[in-house]
Amino acid sequence: MTGVLTARPRGTTDILPPRSEQWRTLEERFREVCRIWGYPEIILPLFEHAELFQRTVGEATDIVEKELYSFPDRGGRLLALRPEGTAPAARAYLENGLHKGPQPVKLSYVGPMFRYERPQAGRYRQHTQLGIEVFGAAEPAADAEVILVAVEVLRREGLEGLSVRLNSIGCAGCRPAYRETLRHWLHPLLPGLCADCRSRYGRNPLRTLDCKIERCRQALGQAPRTLDALCDECREHFQEVQGRLEGLGLPVTIHPDLVRGLDYYTRTVFEVMHDDLEPSLCGGGRYDGLVEVLGGPPTPAVGFGMGLERVLDLAKTQGRSTRPDLFLAAADEEARPRVFALAVEARRAGLATHFDFGGRSLKAQMKAASRLGVRFSVVLGQRELETGVAVLKNMDSGAESEAPIAGLAGAIGEQRGPTS
Ligand SMILES: [Zn+2]
Numbered sequence: 001m002t003g004v005l006t007a008r009p010r011g012t013t014d015i016l017p018p019r020s021e022q023w024r025t026l027e028e029r030f031r032e033v034c035r036i037w038g039y040p041e042i043i044l045p046l047f048e049h050a051e052l053f054q055r056t057v058g059e060a061t062d063i064v065e066k067e068l069y070s071f072p073d074r075g076g077r078l079l080a081l082r083p084e085g086t087a088p089a090a091r092a093y094l095e096n097g098l099h100k101g102p103q104p105v106k107l108s109y110v111g112p113m114f115r116y117e118r119p120q121a122g123r124y125r126q127h128t129q130l131g132i133e134v135f136g137a138a139e140p141a142a143d144a145e146v147i148l149v150a151v152e153v154l155r156r157e158g159l160e161g162l163s164v165r166l167n168s169i170g171c172a173g174c175r176p177a178y179r180e181t182l183r184h185w186l187h188p189l190l191p192g193l194c195a196d197c198r199s200r201y202g203r204n205p206l207r208t209l210d211c212k213i214e215r216c217r218q219a220l221g222q223a224p225r226t227l228d229a230l231c232d233e234c235r236e237h238f239q240e241v242q243g244r245l246e247g248l249g250l251p252v253t254i255h256p257d258l259v260r261g262l263d264y265y266t267r268t269v270f271e272v273m274h275d276d277l278e279p280s281l282c283g284g285g286r287y288d289g290l291v292e293v294l295g296g297p298p299t300p301a302v303g304f305g306m307g308l309e310r311v312l313d314l315a316k317t318q319g320r321s322t323r324p325d326l327f328l329a330a331a332d333e334e335a336r337p338r339v340f341a342l343a344v345e346a347r348r349a350g351l352a353t354h355f356d357f358g359g360r361s362l363k364a365q366m367k368a369a370s371r372l373g374v375r376f377s378v379v380l381g382q383r384e385l386e387t388g389v390a391v392l393k394n395m396d397s398g399a400e401s402e403a404p405i406a407g408l409a410g411a412i413g414e415q416r417g418p419t420s
């Protein structure tokens with residue numbers, strides 16, 4: 001089978017059971033952490049005006065330059081499938097007047113993001129992000145809390161060996177001077193850098209620091225560090241974030257090459273790593289300038305985004321048990337209508353129930369029952385219909401007991417015990 005009708009678009013994936021169950025369990029646990037830590041969910045559109053991303057994430061980033069799914073709609077508006085959640089959350093914060101209410105405003109979101117990436121292992125053009133944002137809080141405690149939420153989510157998935165990479169990239173006050181220092185330092189190295197870095201030099205020199213190309217990494221190893229250029233306020237802020245995390249025994253390492261190059265990103269930048277392996281499970285930081293870029297008041301803010309698929313791969317999250325409770329088999333054709341009605345009744349009573357739609361022999365039905373891994377089975381035939389009593393078989397122990405057909409659901413519920 002080759003045509004487009006039997007092939008999904010590149011970079012997308014189908015989530016089949018039982019992975020889909022694990023997926024939902026992970027989402028539920030994320031929502032549970034957000035509930036406890038005080039981050040109610042905001043449900044945002046999957047597409048926005050392309051300009052939202054061009055004006056915010058846009059400048060000199062791959063996300064918008066190369067990877068944005070943008071398209072004109074039938075009304076001629078330029079729209080884009082969202083590549084990330086922070087800009088839409090900030091847009092919603094302003095559009096819905098949340099900036100006028102009590103601060104801070106803490107929000108979480110879950111959903112697909114779209115990036116036209118080169119397909120490769122672990123990279124999807126549609127991937128799912130779990131994220132949180134805090135608007136209206138400048139305090140280091142907010143940064144520390146956001147990082148701790150990320151760690152908490154990952155810990156609940158049983159991931160050990162978590163560590164936090166931390167850096168500060170300064171503020172509107174101290175960064176311009178740093179940027180000039182870096183430019184001067186970079187200038188003689190330019191001929192040896194990659195084409196991307198040469199173009200970043202003019203527009204956004206900080207982004208050369210996190211270039212993934214080996215010759216750039218080597219050339220930039222001794223570059224001046226943002227941390228050495230922080231103003232007093234930024235330095236204090238950074239030390240306090242670090243102190244809060246270390247006070248809780250969280251392994252924190254300073255990574256001077258961790259940057260976010262856009263002007264509205266400020267101060268804290270972080271990644272959460274598993275066994276120190278690339279890529280990170282979660283990345284985030286402070287973006288005190290973003291709301292203002294969208295036309296709102298100066299609003300300090302901090303947040304993270306976490307890739308669900310990658311966490312799922314590492315965590316081997318267990319889904320809820322999908323083991324069915326009951327298989328109802330028909331010994332003959334006359335019993336089938338009763339089996340059908342009884343299956344409906346059992347399901348309404350909360351029992352996960354299977355039966356054969358028709359046609360299969362009793363032997364084939366029992367084979368299906370064991371393939372499904374049901375806990376109990378019942379065979380209905382002429383005798384059972386006449387006496388109103390059926391034999392309930394425990395498929396694990398083989399034990400059999402008689403139960404009135406009318407009270408079957410109750411009898412199984414009792415023997416099964418509470419569901420996990
Ligand atoms: Zn500063």
Ligand SMILES: [Zn+2]
Nearest residue numbers: 194197211216
């Ligand atoms: Zn480079």
